[in-house]
Amino acid sequence: MTWLVAGLAAWALGWWINTTLARRPRTRITRTVVPVVFGLTVIVIWECVVRGLAIPSVLLPAPTMIAVRFIHATAILWEDFVQTAIKGALSGYVMGCGAAVLVAIAVDRSPFLQRGLLPVGNFVAALPIVGIAPILVMWFGFDWQSKAAVVVVMVFFPMLVNTVQGLQETDAMQRDLMRTYAAGYWQALFKLRLPAAMPFIFNGLKIATTLALIGAIVAEFFGSPIRGMGFRISTSVGQLATDLVWAEIVVAALAGSGFYGAVALIERAVTFWHPSQRGRG
Amino acid sequence: MRSVFPVLTVVVVIFIAWYAGAIALNARWADDKAERAGVELSLTELVADTWSQDKPKLPAPHQVAAEIWKTTGAMVAKGRGFSKRSLFYHSWVTFSSTTLGFLMGTVLGVGLAVGIVYNRTMDMSVMPWVIASQTIPIIAIAPMIIVVLNAVGISGLLPKAMISMYLSFFPVVVGMVKGLRSPQVMQLDQMRTWNASPSQTFWKLRLPASMPYLFTSLKIAMAASLVGAIIGELPTGAVAGLGARLLTGSYYGQTIQIWSALVMAATLAAVLVGLIGLVQRITLKRMGMAQ
Amino acid sequence: MTGDTVISAKDLSLTFQTNDGPVHALKDVSLDVVKGDFVSFIGPSGCGKTTFLRCMADLEHPTGGTITVNGVSAEEARRARAYGYVFQAAGLYPWRTIGGNIRLPLEIMGSGKADQDARVKRVLELVDLAGFENKFPWQLSGGMQQRASIARALAFDADILLMDEPFGALDEIVRDHLNEQLLQLWDRTGKTICFVTHSIPEAVYLSTRIVVMSPRPGRITDVIDSPLPRERPLNIRETPEFLEVAHRVREGLRAGHGE
Structure with missing residues (x-):
């Protein structure tokens, strides 16, 4: 009972702090503090509710329990992280995105291919591509290569569609200007069209970060060596070691947001001129 | 409407690549099988085999289509359109x-x-x-x-x-x-x-x-x-x-x-x-x- | 000055806090607008003419001084729907027909269906758009869209019309035409109009009074009572009287800029 009351108090306190902060003018500090307070409040309430209602840890472990498990299992978690996030997701991400950009540039030169590939690409991007995971696991074996292959296929189409769209971003006036300079195709591509396409390319890259991790984890559900985040999650669920599952989810969350954050940082450095990035400094 | 022809071309190319891929991926199994049986496969026999295996690495489109028909239309025709195999x-x-x-x-x-x-x-x-x-x-x-x-x-x-x-x-x-x-x-x-x-x-x-x-x-x-x-x-x-x-x-x-x-x-x-x-x-x- | 004062500003000031320090958009502005007047506000950008208009509409909150509209505060006047406001762009809703757009304020103010129909019909005739009721905005030219937005401001029959560079985005020929129509409309309805512009001929052609403003801090440098008659054909712009007023406005603008 005391725990529940404490949870309620935490909720009231968090809400009060945030409404007070939200009323003040938006600065860098309030923009960071408010979501952090919100997150902490949720965690405290979670802890209090789990303890107050005596929820069995198999169903939902308390945050403190997950933290303890996280610290004790760092060796396993790191091994899984390397297997899934670095070997599977990152290598597939680099190959898939790189291939998509190259194909997009090739497609861009041919209006025929553009008209033919874009609708197909858009269609494929809407399909549940994770479904090919079992096939690719059969083709490339249980180790990280098959995971990377799933990631390549998953990130390819969103990336392709975004890049092609970005390459069409320049307006007629800018292209005419390039023509008055008698700029060649490659000059125009590197000086005008690729820079102009950057916001779109980065949009694709950001979408692809999440897809890459999803692909790598799901592919492990269809077979993997005895390490990897997806493998650990599915086996630990079976063993009812829910705290380890949650620790693994924390790793996935850290990996996902770190990955995304890194791409977003690079984006800010590269496309500082774009209206969506301006005035944030 | 302008893009119908290009899209069709791309789709046709995908199907050709699919069939070609089926030959490439399934050829080894076909060769192995032929070797064990002690026969030499001609090219057409090889192609025919790669497109009709039971558990191919990559099934050909018509095999997939046949399977889909078997588990949908054919079952409906038999009045079992909603059985657990459908x-x-x-x-x-x-x-x-x-x-x-x-x-x-x-x-x-x-x-x-x-x-x-x-x-x-x-x-x-x-x-x-x-x-x-x-x-x-x-x-x-x-x-x-x-x-x-x-x-x-x-x-x-x-x-x-x-x-x-x-x-x-x-x-x-x-x-x-x-x-x-x-x-x-x-x-x-x-x-x-x-x-x-x-x-x-x-x-x-x-x-x-x-x-x-x-x-x-x-x-x-x-x-x-x-x-x-x-x-x-x-x-x-x-x-x-x-x-x-x-x-x-x-x-x-x-x-x-x-x-x-x-x-x-x-x-x-x-x-x-x-x-x-x-x-x-x-x-x-x-x-x-x-x- | 004769007649009733409709809008009265006294020592009005408005300061924005920005990252580069405070900006005095308005400083000690005092002005009385009389019923039936056509007042133009002219000045270079940053002189606070739009800010002044927005203060009248209770869209900005002055940091000093007082402003009354129809004898009450700007906020009460807004709540009483005392004025119609026309923005720089037509801002019509693309998902509503012209008639639907004009009906919008009437729906918000809760008038009955029959009343709405009658008013829409009347104001469409007033701005010469009869027969376009069921067209969508994007099927109309820019000038027609702006006329529709004026009709929308007229629909609920407020006595005051506040217009913020309503023809600024239109070309010269369309603008001349709309100016002429606006004068006729003003003559027929007897409304009080406050009109922000950066065009000298437009200000002189339309107004009974011209308020010249200057920037940093935004203030009034001259108020000119126009000697031109109420009846104004387009070619009045070539008469000596017109040119003289225009000259005085230009001088006022230059003086405000020189400091």
Whole structure:
């Protein structure tokens, strides 16, 4: 009972702090503090509710329990992280995105291919591509290569569609200007069209970060060596070691947001001129 | 119409590549088999064999088509269109959790978006987490949601739909926040000069202005929801649904079954997204926003 | 000055806090607008003419001084729907027909269906758009859209019309035409109009009084009572009287800029 009351108090306190902060003018500090307070409040309430209602840890472990498990299992978690996030997701991400950009540039030169590939690409991007995971696991074996292959296929189409769209971003006036300079195709591509396409390319890259991790984890559900985040999650669920599952989810969350954050940082450095990035400094 | 020919060309090229890939990937098995039987395969025999194996590495399109027909049309003809071996049955299972999850995700997403647009505290506290939640590979939670909900006695449709909901609410929130904020400052000032109430501003200006954004995000949400439903079917012990077909197919090396389930899932995605596109066209046309 | 004062500003000031320090958009502005007047506000950008208009409409909150509209505060006047406001862009809703757009403020103010129909019909005739009721905005030219937005501001029959560079985005020929129509409309309805512009000929052609403003801080440098008659054909712009007023406005603008 005391725990529940404490949870309620935490909720009231968090809400009060945030409404007070939200009323003040938006600065860098309030923009960071408010979501952090919100997150902490949720965690405290979670802890209090789990303890107050005596929820069995198999169903939902308390945050403190997950933290303890996280610290004790760092060796396993790191091994899984390397297997899934670095070997599977990152290598597939680099190959898939790189291939998509190259194909997009090739497609861009041919209006025929553009008209033919874009609708197909858009269609494929809407399909549940994770479904090919079992096939690719059969083709490339249980180790990280098959995971990377799933990631390549998953990130390819969103990336392709975004890049092609970005390459069409320049307006007629800018292209005419390039023509008055008698700029060649490659000059125009590197000086005008690729820079102009950057916001779109980065949009694709950001979408692809999440897809890459999803692909790598799901592919492990269809077979993997005895390490990897997806493998650990599915086996630990079976063993009812829910705290380890949650620790693994924390790793996935850290990996996902770190990955995304890194791409977003690079984006800010590269496309500082774009209206969506301006005035944030 | 201009793009019909290019699209057809691309599709034809894909099919040619598919058949060629089937030859390349399945040739070794065919050769091995021939060697064991002690016969020499001619090129045509080899090609014919690669296109008709039982458990090929890559089944040829016509094999997949035949399997799909066997598990859909042929079963309907026999009056067993809804038996557990029918793909219609499995598609239906996946479809129902997809749409339920999609509906829940849409309601949640629109609700959150309204809260974020109208409440500063919510905007500043929740919005960063909504975005952060998507950088997390949610799928990691899927098996656990299923198992945990099973343990508290909730099973069947709802756990899968929850995963779909989680995947589909995000595009709706982001799209709707953008849409509800799409009216220009001038139009909001205009409302103020008429002394319009907040609810009038919402119903007459913000909501209609957000419609194009809503439909775009609904399409993404539907696709995401289907992915969620399929993944949600993986850890249930592979009983029913297209995801379960994928999993049993991969256990027993039934590649043709995997591919037919995949094609079915693709068709389902296309139909559902296409349906939203249709509703979008009709609605926007009625509103006079389609030009 | 004769007649009733409709809008009265006294020592009005408005300071925005920005990252580069405070900006004095308005400083000690005092002005009385009389019923039936056509007042133009002219000045270079940043002189606070739009800010002044927005203060009248209770869209900005002055940091000093007082402003009354129809004898009450700007906020009360807004709540009483005392004025119609026309923005720089037409801002019509693309999902509503022209008639639907004009009906919008009437729906918000809760008038009955029959009343709405009658008013829509009347104001559409007033701005010469009869027969376009069921067209969508994007099917109309820019000038027609702006006329529709004026009709929308007229629909609920407020006595005051506040116009913020309503023809600024239109070309010269369309603008001349709309100016002429606006004068006729003003003559027929007897409304009080406050009109922000950056065009000298437009200000002189339309107004009974011209308020010249200058920037940093935004203030009034000259108020000119126009000697031109109420009846004004377009070619009045070539008469010596017109040119003389225009000259005085130009001088006022230059003086404000010189400091």
